[in-house]
Amino acid sequence: MSLPNWFTPTERPSFVRFTEEFVGRDHVHALQLGAFAGDVTCWLLEHVLTGMGSSIDDVDTWGGSTNADERGLDFATVEARYDLRTASFSADGRLRKWKCASAAFFAALPEDRTYDLIVVDADHHAASVLEDAIAAFHHLAPNGVMLLNHYTWTSPEGLFASPRIGIDAFCAVYANQLEVLERGTGVWLRRRGGGDLKLVVGGDPAAVG
Numbered sequence: 547m548s549l550p551n552w553f554t555p556t557e558r559p560s561f562v563r564f565t566e567e568f569v570g571r572d573h574v575h576a577l578q579l580g581a582f583a584g585d586v587t588c589w590l591l592e593h594v595l596t597g598m599g600s601s602i603d604d605v606d607t608w609g610g611s612t613n614a615d616e617r618g619l620d621f622a623t624v625e626a627r628y629d630l631r632t633a634s635f636s637a638d639g640r641l642r643k644w645k646c647a648s649a650a651f652f653a654a655l656p657e658d659r660t661y662d663l664i665v666v667d668a669d670h671h672a673a674s675v676l677e678d679a680i681a682a683f684h685h686l687a688p689n690g691v692m693l694l695n696h697y698t699w700t701s702p703e704g705l706f707a708s709p710r711i712g713i714d715a716f717c718a719v720y721a722n723q724l725e726v727l728e729r730g731t732g733v734w735l736r737r738r739g740g741g742d743l744k745l746v747v748g749g750d751p752a753a754v755g
């Protein structure tokens with residue numbers, strides 16, 4: 547069964563650009579919400595998370611979803627493909643697989659756990675993307691980098707089933723705590739470092755990004 551690969555044709559150049567700072571660095575920790583068949587996982591582990599003690603946590607239901615671009619896929623096959631391709635990374639402890647919904651993952655995650663790099667690519671409904679983005683941002687290290695994926699993808703079911711308004715809402719409300727690095731097929735951003743940025747006043751979210 548041939549499976550879609552969203553990573554190779556369109557997303558890879560941005561991944562190369564915005565993960566460059568982490569390449570070969572020791573103790574870089576990544577989190578991916580929505581791992582599918584492991585395309586991003588394998589690329590990150592082979593090209594970026596190559597330093598000592600670097601790792602990735604992958605979260606996916608592997609149970610199918612209501613995203614219009616995934617309907618009709620056999621998720622048992624997707625998960626089997628993921629397991630096969632990532633077996634060596636799991637064995638050497640660089641990859642941890644979490645088979646659960648993103649909300650359940652965050653509910654169980656220790657509050658002080660932080661990641662340097664986060665990919666948000668799970669349920670594409672606007673409300674889910676917004677919830678994932680907020681939860682993930684609380685675990686993004688200062689100066690950490692986050693991708694909110696599929697910004698330009700529109701579901702045939704319309705606005706509320708598509709990521710864009712969720713991503714725009716997140717970027718507007720958190721504008722004083724982040725810097726938008728790129729707004730393309732996904733939105734890449736960096737968490738600003740240092741201080742309690744929630745206390746910054748007078749900024750205009752509409753002017754950011």
Ligand SMILES: C[S@@+](CC[C@H](N)C(=O)[O-])C[C@H]1O[C@@H](n2cnc3c(N)ncnc32)[C@H](O)[C@@H]1O
Binds near residue numbers: 586605608646647667
């Ligand atoms: C677009 S695919 C991810 C692609 C992957 N990032 C890549 O580029 O290789 C979206 C994935 O999100 C998963 N998913 C959907 N809803 C989810 C949820 N609430 N929590 C965790 N994963 C979810 C689906 O099972 C699917 O595998």
